Amino acid sequence: MTQPTVLIIDDEPDILELLEMTLGRMDLLTRRASTLEQALVLLDAESFELCLTDMRLPDGDGMTIVRHIQQHCPATPVAMITAFGSLDTAINALKAGAFDFLTKPVDLTRLRELVATALRLNQPKPDSPTDSDDDPLLGISPPIERLRRQIGKLARSQAPLYISGESGSGKELVARRIHALSPRADQPFVPVNCGAIPSELMESEFFGHRKGSFTGAVADKPGLFQAANHGTLFLDEVADLPMAMQVKLLRAIQEKAVRPLGSQREEPIDVRLLSATHKDLAAEVAQGHFRQDLFYRINVIELQVPPLRERREDLPLLIRHILARLAQRNGMPAPRLTDSAMDRLQSYRFPGNVRELENALERAFTLCDEQQIDAGDLYLSPCTASQGDDSQDLSQIDHLEDYLDNIERQAITQALEETRWNKTAAAKRLGLTFRSLRYRLKKLGLDD
Template sequence: MQQTVLIIDDEPDIRELLDITISRMGLNTIAVGNVSDAIQALEAHPDINLCLTDIKLPDGSGLEIVRYIQAASICTAVAVLTAYGSTEIAVEALKAGAFDFINKPVSVEQLRNLVKSALKLGRRDTQFDGSSNTRLLGETASIVTLREQIIKLSRSQAPVYISGESGSGKEVVARLIHANGPRSDAPFVPVNCGAIPSELVESEFFGHTKGSFTGAYDHKEGLFEAANGGTLFLDEVADLPLNMQVKLLRAIQEKAVRRIGSNQEIAVDVRILSATHRDLAQAVAAEHFRSDLFYRINVIEVHVPSLRDRSSDIPLLANFMLDKIGREWELSPPKLSDMALTALCEYHFPGNVRELENIIERAATLCENNTIMPDDLSLPSSPQKTKPKESTEEGITSSSHMDAAKGDMESYLATIETQIISEALEANRWNKTESAKMLGVTFRQFRYKLKKYKLDD
């Protein structure tokens, strides 16, 4: 069945150009010039697949059409045409429920890409797809809500900012937004912004031409080109240098990139998802992150809960991980004893799901009789759970620390130090240099501690 696109623009020349371009794609078109005619067309033709509307119309705004479609629960994707540089209006349209936007003057290639992506929505099942290797396991209310959010977000092209602690599953959420959307057959390109040396960031994102700088021995496409048609996931986006943030903002707004050493712009059709464990709003306030880029990538925010906030999911996650280990090792998976399971549920997991996975894999390796006991988990002690120090009248400090340290103070202090170092590594995604800075020690001292406590694996 031929699909239908509703075109709304009060300028006859633009309306005709859009009509001709979309008709040549083998699609049926309906073209009108104002809000009232558009709403009449939507009421008369409930099978319209895509609505492409200008923002400024004689009798109102294209945003009214976006809101009408959302309120009427019509299964029609809607995209808006905005004046060049009207970022605020585009963001407002995306928040209102628009699928995407495109700047005037309209690029024929960008228009075709937008139409193709939007029409794929109507051919996709709205049921949550977690059948691949990427899964979001859990039965708590926060995870159920998160899965519902993923379904809604996957039907939009709005930039999404994913917040949450390290190891909580932000990349899993990003992959599921991609997998459940119209770009699922195109590349998903993740990049850890904090892992790229500052002098190579621009080349990594935009590519370079042969001979454009020392070491550029050949032409190279950047991450935007690699993700063309798909999704670019900017993990730890807060770590981007300020000068790169300006260039990234331009690439997102213009939907085009220019390789280093080239004067030619390359159009790219990329959806941007971003994440960081840091407080991005705080980084903006401290002027470590540009506010204009923040508002551009943070059109919609979704939060991934920490594991300690959904501790009732720990048994489900742990057993899933053990089953996975059994399949990979081609052995009967180890079982968690009741005491080991209790110990896991009482642990605070600063490293979240990633830490749980590491603990389970280590325990499965060390356990005997195919049963994991509490000692096999090697859970660090939790200084956060100890009672605060109290001062006696003589000024001598006493606390639960003293009771725990009796007879073997060195061992107890080593346990605390190990916990602190592990948390610093988790907070900095195992970047040893940044972890050393966080703890105020030299890299040499930090490396010594890693070897001492056997954390340098």
Template sequence: MSTQHVLIVDDEPDIRELLEITLGRMGLETHAAGDLREAGNLLRDARFDLCLTDLRLPDGSGIQLVDYIQQHHPELPVAVISAHGTMETAIAALKAGAFDFVAKPVDLERLRALVGSALKLNQENSPQQPDRRRQPLLGNSPAMQGIRDTVAKLARSQAPIYIHGESGTGKELIARQIHDQGPRRTAPFVPVNCGAIPPELMESEFFGHIKGSFTGATVDRPGLFQTAHGGTLFLDEVADLPLAMQVKLLRAIQERRIRPVGANQETPVDVRILSATHKNLADEVAANRFRQDLYFRLNVIELQAPPLRERIEDLPLLATHLLERIASRWGHPSLRLADGALHALEQYPFPGNVRELENILERAATLCEGQTLYARDLRLSPPNPAGNASTTSPPPLAVGEAALDTQLANQQREVIRRALEQTRWNKTQAAEVLGISFRQLRYRLKKLGIE
């Protein structure tokens, strides 16, 4: 294996020497620069596997160097080291694209762990490495292509990420992808539903406890932070954390240390924090139900998980994948959707998103006769695209799949035409009237042949 090269940028000779000795003992070759100009020259003349930069330099800021590296050497991880280790500084560095942030005085154990993780990036993402992703993010819609591109970038950072989205949109799957594509992929991914832990057990669940610390504590027990050490801790439904626990969680994230219940000493932990909720976390802060300082610490980078109704063109692929999974799980022959069933699904609003789609298909697979799922097997509630309750009974449907397909398409075409006429064929306004996205309306106009 060839020697890996690290660029150290710091104007203090003592710090440079400390870093060079520490990294040299790790078998790494180091190159030092005292300011931005010198660092820029080295970056132009040589290839590096990692950059460590001080925040304050004689001719500028370490964040300027992060920006430069992001533009000209995007594959190079860069970590910021600073004596001014405030939360705001760390967040600014991470938002600029820094791999991680280290405060002075430098904890050498923490530094070695950071360097090890950063140097794994190119190794883990090399073509020779096997693809260990558990489950792909399916879909060819622009929304899902954007999510996959963003996940690939976020996987190269250690920044905390807040994933926002409705229930059933796959927030945990996105978090797993970020973990599996990053340098922590060989370490544990530990998901926890914050709303499912009783408040009285929360501290013990997160931080662990020692034997005899409370009634029933008959053995030492590690918490979620210890279990996720070296890997990723995914806090699902983080908005459900009680305020008292939010304070303790904030300290654990900032200090990278936890104290098990009943212990006298703190334990260092190395975890990346990903969080998610279906609630609007900013609204929770405004209502004093969520601490603002914790919100800023978790929400360094926000990622929006799109609802299924905004990527309805992905539905055939998702349905096929889910039916294959259901058939495999049950040991059944392959299952398929009839055209009429697919058309019915495409008109359904899916308030429960992909999770609801899976439930609908599993129920239909139980009810259907044979290997083909028809619209009647889905048992969907009638769609109401215009958002208004109908005061008249719907016309009776003709019998048969072909007739049902035609009937459903005609009904959808009529609703869309009325919305277009109401808005004088302004498609953006028509989409708002129908309660769907502009992209979804454009997809349906093309599919239904409406000009």
């Protein structure tokens, strides 16, 4: 097996010597260049498993190297070496396609971690999830195919990634897929719902604590950053972080280190950070609810997950998959959808996206008769069941399930009042079976 070769580009002899010595101890071959011209000649003449380049060169800059590699040898990861404090430069390099960056003075532990991660990029994975059978992103529509291509490209980078999309569109699924295709795939993937952690426990949960650091801290406990070390940390609903925690998170990202509560020392951490929220994060920044500097750090690259209404051709495949999964879980055959039920689903806007589709099918699966789901078995919010382009004002919705339950409760209560609480007549009025109405009354607490 041939030794991997790394191209190192820097005009400072001491830096070249340090990089060459460190990589040599990792059993790697190196080629060196001290100018942009020399580097481009070597890149055109040879192939490399990794390139490390300084930002400032006597006859140009490292961004030219990044762009050249992206155009001519995109399989070669390139990492930028920047002066301490030049984070804007590093972020621009990541946006241009750089794999990662280092700051001067070079931390040798960080350098070795970066090199090891980069070299895993092009190693064959025996259990690689690249086969379509293992792809959890179901669909054949142009938006989902475009998303797959973007995921494949972004999985190779270490850049912080912001995944935007509506509630229920599959942002965590996308984050897991990025991790599974990345060189960190054999390391932990740690998802965190930022809105579910009480503010008083947040610092301890994120960074860990030492025994005795507060009442109830009976033992040392690692935080979420430590749990995700060498892997991927996914911060879902990041817009829900309180301002004080945003400051601490920004420092952890910048310093690549965390300090547990009760400790006087910082611990280095190596995580790929993925973030997501259903809110408009730029609008949150404009309104003063989210720090602009943190926004720029986590939003180096944005990946948009399309809503279900923009990929309607994927509905039949999604429906078959969801019903098959429900059937397997319940140990019974999957029901079939009538034409009217399919028409109802195809004409619905799905404000709750794939999650709402799953909930609607699970209810229908439970309530349908004779292994057949009809339009009457589907509960879909009446205010959005149309294909028109008029979108609803969702600004008052805090939680989709509560919102949908409230609409359902209002409709059922109105039907019962109009039929003088004759449940059989109310069920007929709503287009439901009596059994279905009883289920909904019990679920909503209206069966007294």
